[in-house]
Amino acid sequence: MTPAPHRPPAPPAPVPDATTAGDGTPTGKGVGQAPCHHGELLQGVFLDAHGGRCAGLVTLPLDGPGSRAEFVRRPGTPPQAVSVTPADRGKAGRAAALAVAECAGLAGLPPEGGEVRLSSDVPxxxxxxxxxxxxxATIRAVADAYGLALAPGAVARLAVHAERASDPLMLDARPVLFAQREGRVLEVLGPALPALVVVGCVLGGGAPVDTLxxxxxxxxxxxxxxxERLRGLLRxxxxxxxxxxxxxxxTASARRGQRVLRHPEFDDLVAVARHTGAAGVQIAHSGAVAGILFDPAEPGDLRDRLRRCRNALHRHGIPTTRTFTTPAPNPGGTPDAPSAPSVTSKEFPDGPAHRRGDRSARPDTPRRPSRLPAL
Known part of the structure; x- marks a missing residue:
């Protein structure tokens, strides 16, 4: 199949860095939340609108797990004086200091340090x-403490500065090709992903991957x-x-990723997909989470295919997590202004993760690397 010709997206309309949150009155205390994702559908090196090379990715949205942050300002302290609980979240601490400087300037208030408390159930x-x-979540909590809501582009810029590369979790669930090291959208691929049912699993027993x-x-x-060919096909x-x-x-992107990741179960993952009538597979290109992708429009008993898929994965020693769908488009959009997809996805509650129950997460408990997470 010949890929559609690449047409660089029109530059987005300028947006302010921030708007007032609520009545715009700084309270000194703020909260923020952020979701996670289920790895990538596509990741590689692409051409931007000027023909330059740029690392980019398209993530698979996942509704459910996420992070929540609370930030309390401490008047009279320097902006770098930020404490974080749990103490092992150094990137969140850097993000808080950067966000304090940004938001204080926008609000016309003195920059002050403070305390961040994080809770998360993302493995x-x-x-x-x-x-x-x-x-x-931390950046949003700091902004909220200053009575602001930062625009996604401003959040992306701060996130990249805090951790060198950022996933597009500050955006809605609309599929985008995102330059993770630059914090900018290379292309909006469309209003919503096609309908998929994903059987989630973890490779390598769920052992964390040290991307560095x-x-x-x-x-x-x-x-x-x-x-670029895969980008055109995805579009x-x-x-x-x-x-x-x-x-x-x-699947093609996941296979290319194996040149670096070298998951020993990858061939088994592909074989299970093929033998159970799945459409393909996806993996996290910087981790161990993976998914087998089913087209729900295919004829036949979908639940039976999902059951056989989970059983086959277990026989190969690949733990399953949750089975979920891609977010559905919201009604009310038009061809010229399509609405963002709903961030809520349907789940099939007969997977082992739901029988075990989700792991609790508390702000005073460091997130533990899990070998078999209940996502």
Missing amino acids: MGLGMGSSTSDVI ALPGREATETDVQEY GAVARGDARLLARVA
């Missing part, structure tokens, strides 16, 4: 954006051409609501 090291979720220890690999011209899949084509793109 670490699985490639689900746990650190980005913490960072964004992974070997680097410079993208060749051939690599960039292939990533077409979103435009036509073609779940099968989207899954083909995700």
Whole structure:
């Protein structure tokens, strides 16, 4: 299939960095929340609107787990004097200090340090954006303490400064190609992803992946051409609501990612997808979370296919987590102004994760790397 020609998206209309939250009165205390994701559908090196190379990714939204932050300002303290609970969330601490400087300037108030308290049920090291979720929740909490709501672009800029690379969790669930090291949208691919049912699982027993220890690999011209081809196919899949084509793109991207990640179960994952009638697979390119993608429009008993898929994964020693759908589009959009998709997805509550129950998370308890997370 020939990919659709690449048309660089029109530059977005200018938006203010912040608007007032509520009545705009700073209270000295704020709260913020952020979701996570289920790894990538596509990740690689792409061309931006000027023809320059740019690392980018398209994530798979996941409704449910996330991070919540509270920030309390301490009058008279320097802006760098930020404490974080749990104490191991250093990126959130850097984000808080950056957000204090930004928000104080926008609000016309003196920058002050404070205390961040975080709670999260996003497992670490699985490639689900746990650190980005913490960072964004923290930035939003600081802004709220100054009576502001920062625009997504401002949140993205601060998040990248805090952790060097950021997932697009500050945006709505609309599928975008996001430059994670620059904090900018390379392309809005469409109003919503095609309908998919995802059987989630973890590779490597769920052991965390140290992304900084992974070997680097410079993208060749051939690599960039292939990533651009997959980008065009994904754009077409979103435009036509073609779940099968989207899954083909995700599988090709996952296979390319194995040149670095080298998950020993990857071939088994693909074989299970093929033998159970799935459309393809996706993985986190910086972690161990993965999913087998089903097209719910395919004829036959979907629940039976999902059950056989989970059983097959267990036989291969691959733990399953939750089974969920991609977010559905919100009604009321128009061709010229499509509405953002709903962030709520349907779940199939017969998976083992639901029998065990979710792990509780408290702000005074450090998030523990889990080998078998109940997502």
